[in-house]
Amino acid sequence: MTNKNAGVLFSVDLMRxxxxxxxxxxxxxxxxRRLFFDNAGGSFRLKTATERHSIIDAIPDCPERIHELxxxxxxxxxxxxxxxxxxxxxxxxxxxxxxxxxxxxxxMVRAITENIPGKNMVTSVLEHPSSYDAMEMYAxxxxxxxxxxxSNTMTGGIDVDDVxxxxxxxxxxxxxxYASNISGAKIDIEKVVSRARAIxxxxxxxxxxxxxxxxxxxxxxxxxxxxxxxxxYKFFGCRGSGFSWLSPRAARLPxxxxxxxxxxxxxxxxxxxxxxxxxxxxxxxVCWLGSxxxxxxERRALFACGMDRIAQHEQxxxxxxxxxxxxxxxxxxxxGLKVFFDHDDLTTRDLIVAITFDGLxxxxxxxxxxxxxxxxxxxxxxxxxxxxxxxxxxxxxxxxVSPLHCNSTEDISQFLEITRELSLL
Ligand SMILES: Cc1ncc(COP(=O)(O)O)c(C=O)c1O
Numbered sequence: 001m002t003n004k005n006a007g008v009l010f011s012v013d014l015m016r017x018x019x020x021x022x023x024x025x026x027x028x029x030x031x032x033r034r035l036f037f038d039n040a041g042g043s044f045r046l047k048t049a050t051e052r053h054s055i056i057d058a059i060p061d062c063p064e065r066i067h068e069l070x071x072x073x074x075x076x077x078x079x080x081x082x083x084x085x086x087x088x089x090x091x092x093x094x095x096x097x098x099x100x101x102x103x104x105x106x107x108m109v110r111a112i113t114e115n116i117p118g119k120n121m122v123t124s125v126l127e128h129p130s131s132y133d134a135m136e137m138y139a140x141x142x143x144x145x146x147x148x149x150x151s152n153t154m155t156g157g158i159d160v161d162d163v164x165x166x167x168x169x170x171x172x173x174x175x176x177x178y179a180s181n182i183s184g185a186k187i188d189i190e191k192v193v194s195r196a197r198a199i200x201x202x203x204x205x206x207x208x209x210x211x212x213x214x215x216x217x218x219x220x221x222x223x224x225x226x227x228x229x230x231x232x233y234k235f236f237g238c239r240g241s242g243f244s245w246l247s248p249r250a251a252r253l254p255x256x257x258x259x260x261x262x263x264x265x266x267x268x269x270x271x272x273x274x275x276x277x278x279x280x281x282x283x284x285x286v287c288w289l290g291s292x293x294x295x296x297x298e299r300r301a302l303f304a305c306g307m308d309r310i311a312q313h314e315q316x317x318x319x320x321x322x323x324x325x326x327x328x329x330x331x332x333x334x335x336g337l338k339v340f341f342d343h344d345d346l347t348t349r350d351l352i353v354a355i356t357f358d359g360l361x362x363x364x365x366x367x368x369x370x371x372x373x374x375x376x377x378x379x380x381x382x383x384x385x386x387x388x389x390x391x392x393x394x395x396x397x398x399x400x401v402s403p404l405h406c407n408s409t410e411d412i413s414q415f416l417e418i419t420r421e422l423s424l425l
Pocket of ligand 1: 041100101102103128130177179180181210211231241242
């Protein structure tokens with residue numbers, strides 16, 4: 001394909017190998033054929049991740065001992081910690097393991113808001129409740145003004161000017177997401193960070209990377225922030241953990257911790273080596289993918305190559321979803337439905353499409369899709385996870401379609417055929 005927006009698909013052979021590494025890509029647990037296009041709500045799981053999780057979790061030994069298996073578990077944990085750094089390209093700072101990405105975000109917002117002077121805090125209307133509500137709660141508690149950047153109704157994202165325009169020398173904390181889990185729009189974090197720090201050089205910045213991390217390269221060496229999180233269950237791993245990274249100065253701020261632990265230590269309670277093993281499996285997989293295209297030997301280089309290829313394949317799927325292919329018309333050409341936030345620069349979008357049908361409510365559409373073996377998700381204003389964002393766009397709801405790089409061009413064609421059928425209802 002020559003169009004620069006068209007991405008690059010994996011070869012047929014590689015696609016087959018990728019599908020084979022994940023559970024339930026083509027069939028559900030009951031053996032029914034289906035298209036699971038709700039990966040933004042929890043992604044396909046790597047077989048190795050679920051296997052290693054269960055193998056490590058079956059070991060009764062406490063990792064905080066001195067015997068052989070305890071030392072083995074410590075090693076599993078250390079490797080997982082290093083692999084969180086690999087994902088983010090983080091060299092120093094603290095890796096924080098928690099039960100959910102939401103919990104960690106509340107903790108990071110709290111530590112900065114309670115300890116860094118300032119009169120205001122800046123965020124965006126598109127944030128997930130885990131960061132938005134934390135910002136609102138701690139702004140209220142500490143008597144600071146909460147400034148909220150508006151969304152761009154055309155792109156489904158946040159314009160850099162709109163966030164940066166709210167920052168001044170009295171800003172205590174800026175919290176902004178890497179990409180919207182509703183529209184798929186990526187925020188230009190590199191520009192946000194450099195322009196915000198041009199206004200206040202020592203500004204504390206938090207980034208919610210839960211949506212974007214499985215879809216593209218994150219590089220803290222290029223764009224330094226103070227805290228960032230991701231969730232393994234949306235990143236080919238397992239449910240039950242959230243991983244975050246804090247800069248050295250953020251990690252040293254007062255926070256909930258056992259008195260005897262180092263000042264920059266954030267984990268609370270017994271470590272869970274199985275969750276760290278899952279991160280290593282995620283990184284191993286992406287490195288394997290990278291090794292299909294690169295002769296690099298360094299782990300981060302292979303990981304970055306793998307993520308870049310994932311992004312390119314997903315861009316090709318997005319291109320096909322919108323424009324069609326294989327003789328099947330794309331969403332843009334199907335009468336009786338509307339595609340939201342549609343614009344041509346696919347490089348600024350994760351693989352999420354929001355649509356609505358003329359003849360079906362969003363909830364009806366989700367049920368009709370399910371009858372035809374397709375799992376998608378309705379984003380409606382009655383949900384606390386959607387209302388603020390949808391209101392900001394001035395829309396009542398949408399059907400969110402979120403395939404993954406494990407999906408093939410044939411999967412997208414099949415989805416488009418079914419969508420055409422629904423548009424006639
Ligand atoms: C963008 C974004 N941030 C944060 C979260 C919260 O993640 P967790 O469920 O691990 O707390 C989600 C989950 O849907 C999300 O989509």
